[in-house]
Amino acid sequence: MAFLSIRNVFKSYFLHGKRIDVLRGVSLDLERGELVSLIGPSGAGKSTFLHVLGTLDAPAAGEVLFEGRSVFSMNDAQIAEFRNRTIGFVFQSHYLLPEFTALENVAMPALIQRGDRAKTYAQARELLERVGLGARVDHRPGELSGGEAQRVALARALVLKPAILLADEPTGNLDPATGEGIHQLLRDVNRDLGITAVVVTHNETLAQSMPRRLRLAGGQVTDA
Template sequence: MAGFTDGSGRSSALRVGGRVIEVQGLCKSFVSGSRRVDVLSHVDLEIAMGERVAVVGASGAGKTSLMHILGGLDQPSSGDVRYDGQDIFRLRGAELDAFRNRTLGFVFQFHQLLPEFTALENVMMPALIARWSRSRAEAAAKDLLCEVGLEPRLSHKPGELSGGEQQRVAIARALIMSPRVLLADEPTGNLDSATSDGIYNLLTRLHDTRGLTLVVVTHDARLAAGLDRIVHMADGRIADCA
């Protein structure tokens, strides 16, 4: 399957794996008062399974909107998003929820942990929603928290953790259902440079050990430069794929 190309004619996909995420003709707009605001305009993109992609651009360029649509969290105005050839927006309700739960993991800038639950309970949550037994969910969550370096912090609530520790819990939670794709929206945006480096190294290690496809929205030039490809967005369009 040929990749889409940017304006220079270069392929926008690296052949890391045979399965791909395809985005074609993606548009997103909304009405504000009497005018229409175009958030995304005719975005074409292909991402190979196993690839590590950084999405960069100024605030308002459409990065987060693209990420939310890639993750099925928001509907496009038009266009297609396909995983393994399946248009995810032909799925509805419980079908789309099940697809997200088994295929995608999400990490947000603000970790979105539930403050009243411990680190262990936060990581268990997606598995419990998927009707795993409590013992199975707890065992998997403990293993993941150990993998991200938080074995001594299992019983701590988010307010008792540092920013970097909170983000590690969020990463563990994103991985408990063994997704093939990890979407991270500014995962280091709230952290100092040393902690950011630790999160970046963790994401890279998890990519390698778990065979993930990693898509990261970031303002961190160092993080972006360390990934396989950089997708530059401007004014709701892909300006360049390097």
């Protein structure tokens, strides 16, 4: 049984009387601890795919199975609980809370879960140091560069030590050296914490550096 399994998933959008078929029968198995890159043209459906994989968006047809269990068969509260416990997201837009500092943003998911405050802040600080932002913990998102904000979002996605990390272009706003640093960090958390990660990137070199490479095109996901 695969750790995470996508079975014949379809997803379309309807807008102004038009239907856009984005995912057209996607099937894929991910093993626990895999580190995977996902490439594909702009508009191919990479973000859509990550949202379905991460249970944020239900497919029109098909199934997402976590350890053999169909996640969309659960009720909304159960799905939300599963998502909070299991999945860390780095969205294409960082969605940091503007009125809170970098440290508070990273700590937030754990504070919401009522974790120990002192321990949570210590972990958040350590994660910010790992993404190279030890000197920016007191900055609010408006006082960070685009790439720094993206790195804060990555630290926030890791604070609850998720089993699965879904990252949508976490290096989109970064210079090559910082981008490589983030990919190194992804490799480290994959190896050290056993996190299963799917990373969308437009950077071919970084994509190639991942142990498994997927491509999304024509509504299908294939090994690249």
